[in-house]
Amino acid sequence: MKRIVTAALSTVTTLVLLFGYHTSTSGPLATSSATSVISGSSTSDSSTGDSSSFTGAVAQTRWGPVQVQITVAGSKVSDVSVIEYPSGNGKDEEINSYALPILIDETKQSQSADIDMVSGATVTSEGYLQSLQSALDEANL
Amino acid sequence: MAELTEVDRVFSTYRRDSAISRLGRGETTIEACPPEVAEVLELGRRAAERSGGAFRVWRDDPHGEAARLDTDGVVKGWAVQRASSIVRSLPGTDFCLSAGGDMVCHTASPKGWPWRIGIEDPHDVTRLKATVAVRRGAVATSGFAQRGTHIVDARSGHVPTGVASVTVVSDLLTWADIDATSAFAMGQEAAEWLAGRPGRSGLVVWSDGSTATVGHEGVITAV
Numbered sequence: 001m002k003r004i005v006t007a008a009l010s011t012v013t014t015l016v017l018l019f020g021y022h023t024s025t026s027g028p029l030a031t032s033s034a035t036s037v038i039s040g041s042s043t044s045d046s047s048t049g050d051s052s053s054f055t056g057a058v059a060q061t062r063w064g065p066v067q068v069q070i071t072v073a074g075s076k077v078s079d080v081s082v083i084e085y086p087s088g089n090g091k092d093e094e095i096n097s098y099a100l101p102i103l104i105d106e107t108k109q110s111q112s113a114d115i116d117m118v119s120g121a122t123v124t125s126e127g128y129l130q131s132l133q134s135a136l137d138e139a140n141l
Numbered sequence: 142m143a144e145l146t147e148v149d150r151v152f153s154t155y156r157r158d159s160a161i162s163r164l165g166r167g168e169t170t171i172e173a174c175p176p177e178v179a180e181v182l183e184l185g186r187r188a189a190e191r192s193g194g195a196f197r198v199w200r201d202d203p204h205g206e207a208a209r210l211d212t213d214g215v216v217k218g219w220a221v222q223r224a225s226s227i228v229r230s231l232p233g234t235d236f237c238l239s240a241g242g243d244m245v246c247h248t249a250s251p252k253g254w255p256w257r258i259g260i261e262d263p264h265d266v267t268r269l270k271a272t273v274a275v276r277r278g279a280v281a282t283s284g285f286a287q288r289g290t291h292i293v294d295a296r297s298g299h300v301p302t303g304v305a306s307v308t309v310v311s312d313l314l315t316w317a318d319i320d321a322t323s324a325f326a327m328g329q330e331a332a333e334w335l336a337g338r339p340g341r342s343g344l345v346v347w348s349d350g351s352t353a354t355v356g357h358e359g360v361i362t363a364v
Contacts, residue, residue: 099278099310100354101260101271101344115272120242120261121284121306 148220151175154211165210184215184315189295192323192334197295214292218243218281218318225314243281243321245314251276263306263346270352271308271344279314283307283321284346294326301328302348309335309343310356317341 053071153159160174185198225245238245246256255274262268263284284306307325311317324331332345332353342356
């Protein structure tokens with residue numbers, strides 16, 4: 001069991017992308033679209049030839065800190081590498097796309113460490129709009 | 142990510158010059174529109190068929206006699222699902238692509254760490270009603286609190302009663318989103334209808350705060 005988890009760790013990279021896609025139903029802001037990734041607030045970039053890389057700041061996830069770097073060639077993301085990734089253990093349970101919701105009925109505050117994302121009718125991505133946003137912006141994506 | 146800007150240009154009902162607005166006014170034909178329009182209208186047709194007419198992209202205009210074309214209920218999930226293929230092609234990458242509370246989750250390994258998604262309590266948005274762990278799939282929620290959205294049961298034209306929110310977990314966000322809206326539009330029939338949809342699981346929160354969990358892992362068959 002332990003071995004499986006460790007093997008997974010060597011290949012898993014975590015990229016959290018959030019879209020601020022305002023549909024037409026959102027009113028006056030309807031024409032704006034934004035892309036962002038949780039990662040912090042500052043970015044740095046370095047250019048080599050035709051491709052450039054952009055580094056997001058560290059994002060805290062339930063698994064620990066994550067930092068990503070994207071490489072852009074032309075107008076496309078050609079690579080995503082994870083500079084820092086969590087070293088904790090993931091759960092080994094079998095979960096598929098039809099997983100059943102589990103009732104918890106608790107505040108977001110107390111659960112926030114265990115939650116990667118919230119699904120809801122009032123959720124906007126604004127609260128998450130941070131780091132890779134600027135990395136992607138700088139890359140003009 | 143110019144792709145979503147393009148989607149907005151084609152499908153925005155707020156833009157009088159969008160393809161969908163011109164099509165709605167009868168100023169153009171489906172054939173003359175970008176090919177995505179026919180694809181979305183076909184999704185709308187299937188959504189109407191599967192929801193028994195509760196979900197429709199063509200609706201009677203409450204202020205006039207002409208039918209109004211509104212593809213918003215189809216486009217968001219479809220567009221984000223499509224955009225997710227951009228990041229899905231990156232090897233060894235886990236991602237969770239979220240658009241205003243609806244999301245596509247993916248782990249590079251089928252045994253990777255699942256994304257843990259909290260389901261908002263529609264009666265108190267500072268609280269979570271449930272959590273669901275998803276490796277490869279989509280989660281969508283529909284409810285009254287949706288920004289500016291007015292979901293009606295297209296069969297009656299009335300606002301649904303008895304239901305506060307519907308969350309659907311499925312393999313594609315396109316259908317998770319459509320089914321969440323369809324089930325919500327059905328009001329008190331939401332859980333029963335959703336239970337009959339293949340490959341779906343989810344959570345219905347009723348107006349009184351009680352809940353119904355729909356679907357059984359392992360029992361549901363894929364679409």
